[in-house]
Amino acid sequence: MGCFVWHRRLRGDGGCSCLPGLVISAIMKNDPAAKKETAMDRYQTNIQVQTQKAPLYLAVKSKIRQLVQEGIFIPGTKLPPETELATMFNVSRNTLREALRLAQREGWVVQKHGVGTFVSHSGLVEEGLEILESIDSQARREGWESHTMDVSIETQPAEESIAEELDIGVGTPVVRVSRIKTRDRQPIAYLEDYFPATLVDLDEFKANFKGSVLDFFIARGNPSIEYAWTEISAILAGERFSEILSIPQDEIILLTRETVFSEDAGPFHFSFNYLVMKFFKFHIVRMIPEIRNGVTV
Numbered sequence: 001m002g003c004f005v006w007h008r009r010l011r012g013d014g015g016c017s018c019l020p021g022l023v024i025s026a027i028m029k030n031d032p033a034a035k036k037e038t039a040m041d042r043y044q045t046n047i048q049v050q051t052q053k054a055p056l057y058l059a060v061k062s063k064i065r066q067l068v069q070e071g072i073f074i075p076g077t078k079l080p081p082e083t084e085l086a087t088m089f090n091v092s093r094n095t096l097r098e099a100l101r102l103a104q105r106e107g108w109v110v111q112k113h114g115v116g117t118f119v120s121h122s123g124l125v126e127e128g129l130e131i132l133e134s135i136d137s138q139a140r141r142e143g144w145e146s147h148t149m150d151v152s153i154e155t156q157p158a159e160e161s162i163a164e165e166l167d168i169g170v171g172t173p174v175v176r177v178s179r180i181k182t183r184d185r186q187p188i189a190y191l192e193d194y195f196p197a198t199l200v201d202l203d204e205f206k207a208n209f210k211g212s213v214l215d216f217f218i219a220r221g222n223p224s225i226e227y228a229w230t231e232i233s234a235i236l237a238g239e240r241f242s243e244i245l246s247i248p249q250d251e252i253i254l255l256t257r258e259t260v261f262s263e264d265a266g267p268f269h270f271s272f273n274y275l276v277m278k279f280f281k282f283h284i285v286r287m288i289p290e291i292r293n294g295v296t297v
Helices: 056-069 082-089 093-106 135-142 160-166 202-208 213-220 238-245
Strands: 003-010 109-112 116-119 125-128 146-157 173-183 186-196 225-236 252-262 266-276 280-283
Touching: 056 082, 056 093, 082 093, 093 109, 135 146, 135 173, 135 213, 146 202, 160 186, 160 252, 160 266, 186 238, 202 213, 213 266, 238 266
Parallel strands: 125 280
Antiparallel strands: 003 225, 109 116, 146 173, 173 186, 186 266, 225 252, 252 266
């Protein structure tokens, strides 16, 4: 089966998955006097974009997605008319239409000719592959509950494959953290994380671990995370993951192998993430490369 490799970075301070060079600022004001509130009544949004290469419609699409995640636009409901949305985001209708077209291709809105655009009921954990974010963080941002089951935290000698990923010697002590993540009491993922035992005191880790190793290191701030290198492949669940995730043995699941790099110390955190496909959806924004003097840059 095929395998994809992706370079992921932490979500920006604004909480919006923006492309490099893209700056979005939004001003939102409540309108308590409105009797029959609409998105336009409740929120006055002004998007200011400074960009060199990234199209404006990507910023608009990201902002609409953020409003969906914040509960301003509710799944199953109709979005405001295009004229209102264009005014809301201070863009042309052509820019807005391109943003909605891309949103529909990603599967989180549905456009019905002559009727309007609706926020879809997907029930999926969806994320752009360029964003480095934990399941727990996604759950908090999107307003659903993620729970952790069967947590195991132990120190063990690094096997050759783990030692290679972390750039340490075989047999070096590493901390192994395994657990099952659930949504609505259903297993959606099985996660295994590894990091050098010298990186953090085990008692400190156990006292502050809340379900995500990535979130632990983000909160700790040391090492400072620069990016992650992720390989994605599809595998059969087999006997092991059929039992762990309560799915048929012949069901296909997604496996991501992710190595997190610090700004100055190289790789320090490696994980296997086994994801039940019906609960996850990833998308990639691809752009035509710029060509200068016949050379792709």
